[in-house]
Amino acid sequence: MALVLVSVFCFQATKASALEAKFEFYYQSIEEVKTINEPIKEDDSLWTKFKKTVKKGTNAVKRLWEKGVTRNIAPGEGEKTWYSEGDKNIAYTVKRTKVTSEAELLSAMGVKSESELNDGQKALLAVFRKSKSQAIADEAKIGYIPTVKVLLSDTTGFDDKSKYPNVTKDFWPYSSGLAINMSSNNYNYPGGDKDAESTLVHEYAHCLDATFKEFKNPYGLDGSHYGNEITGKRAAFVEAWAEYNEMIASEDEAKAILKRSESLCEESKTEAGSYTWNIKQEDCTADQLMRSEAHLAKLLYRLTMETDNGKEKVYKAFTSTRLNVFRDMSTLVKKFIKQNPGDTEVVCKIVDEVFLGKMTDEEFLDYVGKNDVTKAYVENRGKNTEDENAELELDSSTTEVTTSNEKINVENSSGNPFSDD
Numbered sequence: 001m002a003l004v005l006v007s008v009f010c011f012q013a014t015k016a017s018a019l020e021a022k023f024e025f026y027y028q029s030i031e032e033v034k035t036i037n038e039p040i041k042e043d044d045s046l047w048t049k050f051k052k053t054v055k056k057g058t059n060a061v062k063r064l065w066e067k068g069v070t071r072n073i074a075p076g077e078g079e080k081t082w083y084s085e086g087d088k089n090i091a092y093t094v095k096r097t098k099v100t101s102e103a104e105l106l107s108a109m110g111v112k113s114e115s116e117l118n119d120g121q122k123a124l125l126a127v128f129r130k131s132k133s134q135a136i137a138d139e140a141k142i143g144y145i146p147t148v149k150v151l152l153s154d155t156t157g158f159d160d161k162s163k164y165p166n167v168t169k170d171f172w173p174y175s176s177g178l179a180i181n182m183s184s185n186n187y188n189y190p191g192g193d194k195d196a197e198s199t200l201v202h203e204y205a206h207c208l209d210a211t212f213k214e215f216k217n218p219y220g221l222d223g224s225h226y227g228n229e230i231t232g233k234r235a236a237f238v239e240a241w242a243e244y245n246e247m248i249a250s251e252d253e254a255k256a257i258l259k260r261s262e263s264l265c266e267e268s269k270t271e272a273g274s275y276t277w278n279i280k281q282e283d284c285t286a287d288q289l290m291r292s293e294a295h296l297a298k299l300l301y302r303l304t305m306e307t308d309n310g311k312e313k314v315y316k317a318f319t320s321t322r323l324n325v326f327r328d329m330s331t332l333v334k335k336f337i338k339q340n341p342g343d344t345e346v347v348c349k350i351v352d353e354v355f356l357g358k359m360t361d362e363e364f365l366d367y368v369g370k371n372d373v374t375k376a377y378v379e380n381r382g383k384n385t386e387d388e389n390a391e392l393e394l395d396s397s398t399t400e401v402t403t404s405n406e407k408i409n410v411e412n413s414s415g416n417p418f419s420d421d
């Protein structure tokens, strides 16, 4: 009997933990910017040059460790060093405090009530609250990381770009798969709290995904990406999954992301940060559209909206292809069809419409997989490709959408395929 009771208890405990997202929150504020490497000068003695070189090497190792291990696994409390990516010669001293309640967070921020906070700090508080929302609980059902660390980085006092040019990039929101960083300066404007909440949904979705992006420059030479950028197939899939989760959590985000797909951008293959802007989707090739995160997010969203229990089906296809770490959207679409054969025709129609009918028949079958229904669809293709995407363009007259070229993410350049933002 005792054994049975223990088994029941264990089962329920597992069930409860699967339904509830487990986060460990740390609030950190910048205390100072410090120079960690002195430049090597021509007239330095050989000994001085040697010492400076050794120090540079030691700091490079410490940076790797801090960024790759400490932040993700054991952030710890008290005064800590946060290494800069933008300037390898500087680091920040941050004061970090673990917080388990809103009261503790406010206390760590040094205020008695939230009315004393600036917009960026309010956004950090909103992130803490959002972690207990239904949207996050829904995502957590398919989580596999026992506890995700969330660093709430308060850059207040260091937001003057002329004095601290690297702060924005050095604290830019990202997910490493194990930990999420959110920063106040990215949301320091009225309404920033809503955007920060949506970013949490996005970053947490990355923590549910073990897909390896392309190993070399998944987001292009500048290592960062726009929400309407044409990148790599797997990188686009990874971002689309995160954006899709934002879409199902917020209608405003859904509208914004659908809008983004209309006009794309692509980075030069030879010059970092050099972009071709305002590429109309109609002018893109099928290959470009298949590498557009906005289009892939739209595809997942349409599968959700246009099939019965669509979200459950998308989630199931996502989790059951999880062990294939080299998956892309085609992997998920094929699995979706296998698991829901009755939806095959509607999936074909959605794929064809999202990619504007630009795939060749061969490309199309390769994307959705070959079976009698998909082959029959291809036979009649052309009759089915009238663009019904417009139906999905929700009335945007009442809601402001973000500009299509707004930079929403910066990749941290650790080279870790899980690391993302």
Ligand SMILES: [Zn+2]
Binding pocket: 202, 206, 238, 239, 242, 409, 420, 421
């Ligand atoms: Zn992302």
